[in-house]
Amino acid sequence: MIEDKNQARTSLSELGEFGLINHLTKNFKMQHKSTIKGVGDDAAVLNIENKQVLVTTDLLIEGVHFDLSYMPLKHLGYKAVIVNLSDIYAMNGTASQITVSIAVSNRFPVEALEELYEGIFLACKTYKIDLVGGDTTSSTKGLLINITAIGEVNKEDVVYRNSAKPNDLLVVSGDLGAAYLGLQVLEREKKVFEVNPNSQPDLSEYSYLIERQLKPEARKDIIKLLKDLEVKPTAMIDISDGLSSEILHICKQSKVGCNLYEEKIPLDPQVISTCEEFDLNSTTIALSGGEEYELLFTISQEDFPKIKGNPHLTVIGHITDESLGANLVTRAGQQIKLTAQGWNALS
């Protein structure tokens, strides 16, 4: 499995809290005009002119949200940023700043935190984000990471969850189910490793699934694509808890129903082959598997020609009247009520 190859161990107490923050953030460069003051005073100063400000936050706890036995710290840092940026993009906004707070037990040396911040740094660089503050404190057990992301959006561009209309098309970016299966593969290998620490697994046939689990991306590119295509979604949400749960959020908040077509759900070939190997139903996995960070949105039918044939976008259904409910239409043409837990073939 993945081991910490960095053998140097500098104890956290050698640097002290302020020394540690300086040490970990010294390479971060400010990239946004709106960042007037980043790290280094009592508070950051931002100047977001004539825009609506988006704020979102996420708390990750070791043993609950991540397992360091297969999650390298660099990937964890990257992913912790991505999950927050995804929520800003889901509002059709631009992410511009983050704050990062960590609580850490002294079983982590400075070198481990350097790895974590390497991942945070890489995400900031890739997505053009300024790190403008945060806090570092000690924890008696394990690692906690809290990231807050700040973004901006023009008043006329913001997209909420509650504005889908009957006859709108339901669209998803990318493909589904891979992140969940990546986790299943890693959990299985962890069990093998516990029994036989000398095992050297060949995980190449699951590379896409593992990458989707360990190094997901936020769909900033889709927000740009929609802008370029001059398509403004009528409602939007990012997929963090599984497709069916997110569809139900849109339906409930917009007071509409929907038909989702099983045969339209986009699946990667690795998802299909791994579902066969694990004896899992790929539709169930796509509906219930979380941590995708794809965007789910609705568009007016008039906009369909603009997205038709685009390889990054798939129309998976349409919005109906609230009285018709939220349904999955199976390959056999049967209608099944969607539930937040996903679709159970036996229910």
Ligand SMILES: [Mg+2]
């Ligand atoms: Mg979200």
